[in-house]
Amino acid sequence: MSKNLQHIMLKRILLKNGRSSRLWASMLALLIGNTLLLLSVLIWWNFNELLYGKDQNDSLGSTFITVGKKVTNANMGNQTATLFTANDIDSVVQAVQVQSVGMITSNQFPVFAMMGGDLAFATELPLESVPDSFLEHKPEDWQWQPGSRDLPIIMSSQFLDIYNYVFAPSQGLPQLSESSVKLLALNLKVGPGEGGEVYTAHVVGFSDRISSVMAPQSFIDYGNSKYGKQKNGGVSQLILKVKDPSDIKFSKFLQRNNLTTNSQSLRWSKIRSIVEVVTTATGVLAVLLMGIGILVFILFVELTIANAKGSLILLIEIGYSPRMLSRFMIGRFIPLIIGVLATGMLIALAAQIIATHAAAAQGLVLHTVPGIPFWLALFGSAIVLLLLVVRSIGNAINKN
């Protein structure tokens, strides 16, 4: 009870101007500034996570490009010259901007596709496979086991475009939608002449990333080992997940190693630069608001101490230590700052949860709990605000 009474008495003689509107205004400015700062960090962080994160947001984020060794007059006679060796792959893995590398395996065995009915055609078909993580959407039935007669395939969207816009009109054939193509069945004859196997292939998806027809890795491996000419078939193309393909160092790397690619996707780097401008502008505004807020807050603290100057001097004269009085003042004002910071944090966390749900509706994965940059911004601003207030209290009291 005694410590309580002491505090009540100290409150009565030291905090004469109570909680004025200036104090509330400064706390509101601090709250808005702090919330904006946290939100701008969150936006920046979320976007970075979408672009570079390890989650399933590949189609949005990094650019996928396929690279192959350039076929030149010098190497065109020698097929193995355009295959990637283990050393080549290592150097690509370590190149700037490259986040991951997948090997594209192509069929080393004959594949013959046939279709009956109105669309009757028969053609040799090149098949390739990439690791599943490089597919933008992995279809549900994207699997094949030896013995199974059903084979899922993914077709390049370009194939369908060529068929619909170039081939079908010229041949008087009907145009096909993606879903109707998925209903068709192709007969694939695999292997040489007599000893071949026949599969029923279904198109289960389309891809913008790869300009051929893809089959599950297990199928290509099976065919290559059973019918392949080269048992350990070389890698002719690589698929790369690239952070920023517009990086000049990356294109220099491709040139230097004689690699070709046809992808030049700069879409996301443009959006990224817009996000950076927006978050930077919000961040600057937030810091300005917080600056004004903390300035008014500190002025209020100093005004309170100036109003209590007589009492402070008398308390020191009867033996109270300046440190103890500073602690009392800090105990009065710091909880307000902590309250503001906590409220800003809760608002930002709630916004993040809402954003996570909204993004999930778009098929994007965000984290409900923000990452390190958010907490750094929170603790950084907390430390700066607390230090400024504590220092101003100490200075104001020691002036007496």
Added chain:
Amino acid sequence: MQLTLTQLIPQPLRDKLSMRPSGIWNCDLVFGVGEYVFVKAPSGTGKTTLMHILYGLRSDYDGAIRWGKLALREMTAESLAELRANQLSIVFQDMRLFPELTAWENLEIKRQLTNTISAKEMEGWLSRLGISDKRDSLARTLSYGEQQRVAIIRALLQPFKWLLMDEPFSHLDLENIDKARALIIEVIQKNNAGMILADLDEHTFFNYSQTINL
């Protein structure tokens, strides 16, 4: 804790004070533990200035003051607060109570700093000095005499080795002076402390070990 004064002189009064002889200004003095010192100080000789300098409230003086081993001028705000809370107490001439607190709260805010005297004992002192009925009155509504008695009690609510008193009985009648004197002596003896009392005229309220003309 000895009090040592070396060639002490307040800067603003230097010219004025150098013109006349003084038992303190510009002298080298040592006051031993438990001494009762009376400083006889006619108006204008710097009585309150001396008390404030000794208590560390002002530092516009030349010379040196040592409380025990501590050189007053070199002390930090924190060590000065420690000295005032535990070694050195004072009754100000102008009382210096918190006007917005009651008599009781004015005492309580001091008592709780060191908690050396119990609230019950403090209550006893209030009634000994005849101001029990004023304990819940705001200090600004008290008469000077009542304020002076509160100020005296407040000075005794801490451990101390020296008690400084600046005209402590100026607003009290003889009967009340006697009560206050008895209480002061009792607490000083309990603390094995000394006192320095400054007043305009000589009196015999305490058995002084020395009397000095300022």
